[in-house]
Amino acid sequence: xxxxxxxxxPVDLTARLIRCPSVTPEEGGALxxxxxxxxxxxxACTRVDRNGTSNLFARWGDKGANRSFGFNGHTxxxxxxxxxxxxxxxxxxxxxxxxxxxxxxxxxxxxxxxxVAAAVDFVRETQPGGAVILAITGDEEGDAxxxxxxxxxxxxxxxxxxxxxxxxxxxxxxxxxxxxxxxxRGSMTARIEARGVQGHSAYPHRxxxxxxxxVRLLDRLASHQLDRGNALFDPSTLAITSVDTxxxxxxxxxxxxxxxxxxxxxxxxxxxxxxxxxxxxxxRVRDETGVDFxxxxxxxxxxxxxEPGWFTDLVADAVEAVCDRRPVLSTTGGTSDARFIxxxxxxxxxxxxxQSMHKVDEHVAVDHVHQLKSVYRRMLEAYFARSPVEDRLHxxxxxxxxxxxxxxxAEMVLPRPAFAS
Numbered sequence: 001x002x003x004x005x006x007x008x009x010p011v012d013l014t015a016r017l018i019r020c021p022s023v024t025p026e027e028g029g030a031l032x033x034x035x036x037x038x039x040x041x042x043x044a045c046t047r048v049d050r051n052g053t054s055n056l057f058a059r060w061g062d063k064g065a066n067r068s069f070g071f072n073g074h075t076x077x078x079x080x081x082x083x084x085x086x087x088x089x090x091x092x093x094x095x096x097x098x099x100x101x102x103x104x105x106x107x108x109x110x111x112x113x114x115x116v117a118a119a120v121d122f123v124r125e126t127q128p129g130g131a132v133i134l135a136i137t138g139d140e141e142g143d144a145x146x147x148x149x150x151x152x153x154x155x156x157x158x159x160x161x162x163x164x165x166x167x168x169x170x171x172x173x174x175x176x177x178x179x180x181x182x183x184x185r186g187s188m189t190a191r192i193e194a195r196g197v198q199g200h201s202a203y204p205h206r207x208x209x210x211x212x213x214x215v216r217l218l219d220r221l222a223s224h225q226l227d228r229g230n231a232l233f234d235p236s237t238l239a240i241t242s243v244d245t246x247x248x249x250x251x252x253x254x255x256x257x258x259x260x261x262x263x264x265x266x267x268x269x270x271x272x273x274x275x276x277x278x279x280x281x282x283x284r285v286r287d288e289t290g291v292d293f294x295x296x297x298x299x300x301x302x303x304x305x306x307e308p309g310w311f312t313d314l315v316a317d318a319v320e321a322v323c324d325r326r327p328v329l330s331t332t333g334g335t336s337d338a339r340f341i342x343x344x345x346x347x348x349x350x351x352x353x354x355q356s357m358h359k360v361d362e363h364v365a366v367d368h369v370h371q372l373k374s375v376y377r378r379m380l381e382a383y384f385a386r387s388p389v390e391d392r393l394h395x396x397x398x399x400x401x402x403x404x405x406x407x408x409x410a411e412m413v414l415p416r417p418a419f420a421s
Contacts, residue, residue, distance in 0.1 A: 015093035061131030068131035070162030074140035107357035111168030118376035170354030177323025183305030213291035233266030271299035301339030
């Protein structure tokens with residue numbers, strides 16, 4: 001019989017990862033460490049670096065297995081700011097008062113350590129009927145163009161596939177086990193420039209004020225209710241985030257004015273449909289005022305939802321068994337790399353309490369890291385205990401349900417108001 005191997009300690013692994021200064025886009029040694037750990041447990045590891053971004057793909061089991069359980073996470077972190085403002089050095093991985101301290105302790109080196117430890121122990125102790133895949137990026141906190149996206153592109157080329165995936169981002173607002181994410185709102189940013197004719201403020205009739213036109217446009221956009229939400233999503237929101245002219249003279253009507261806005265939208269819209277709406281409102285104000293406009297739009301991600309069903313129940317059951325609390329399903333919050341994975345396979349997010357992420361003195365409770373490893377281990381056990389027949393039936397029912405939901409949601413968007421000139 002092979003010699004017994006001690007379970008992989010997720011707290012120790014988290015501390016070692018924190019000591020890797022992996023501020024985006026630096027790898028900092030974090031993926032090198034994980035590759036050593038995973039390769040030592042029998043995972044086939046491949047670095048999938050692209051355009052200076054470091055990524056790691058690891059698989060235990062056969063390529064092309066009938067089913068594969070995936071984990072996704074990131075080892076890159078935001079800058080720590082002034083180290084003198086921290087109680088402990090931000091890259092020390094210090095343990096004190098039952099907590100681990102350092103940049104990435106919460107978001108999300110602890111989550112990565114927990115699913116790596118769970119996966120390593122699981123494959124060492126069992127022989128799952130399928131594959132376990134870990135897709136770990138160094139580009140989530142950055143532009144997110146060459147991280148998880150690069151991993152998914154490489155997987156498609158190489159014929160690698162996850163059947164289902166867990167993203168280990170922090171999801172709990174206040175207490176462990178409180179919330180899981182089965183979807184996310186879409187996000188888009190629009191930068192709008194209004195171009196008029198400069199003039200003296202005492203003779204406004206000789207100028208064409210871009211500010212007046214821009215303010216009219218912004219009022220129309222901000223006062224319009226995009227939708228009322230639905231059973232899975234809150235109402236979509238539009239926030240004006242910047243208005244600027246660069247004008248310091250009180251007696252000059254400027255030639256240009258700029259604004260920026262951000263829309264967080266549910267699955268009643270797409271980035272393209274909202275862009276079309278913005279363009280139509282701009283055209284109305286252009287016709288009314290004679291002021292010309294231009295717009296640049298960046299769509300960070302489309303909305304998505306993993307419908308409640310056996311997979312979300314599997315995740316919730318594992319959380320409840322360990323944390324003695326059943327998590328609520330939520331689609332709130334910002335964006336995550338789940339927005340890319342949803343085009344590859346069903347995806348759900350579950351992780352730690354996120355109160356300290358990106359803050360000075362970022363920290364995580366040691367007990368929570370151990371709990372999270374146990375949650376992920378239970379997910380793996382329950383997933384591979386399912387029969388292939390159950391999976392095939394689920395895929396059939398899911399396809400029928402998706403078609404019906406698409407028809408019903410198409411009728412839920414509020415009509416656009418016809419503004420008078």
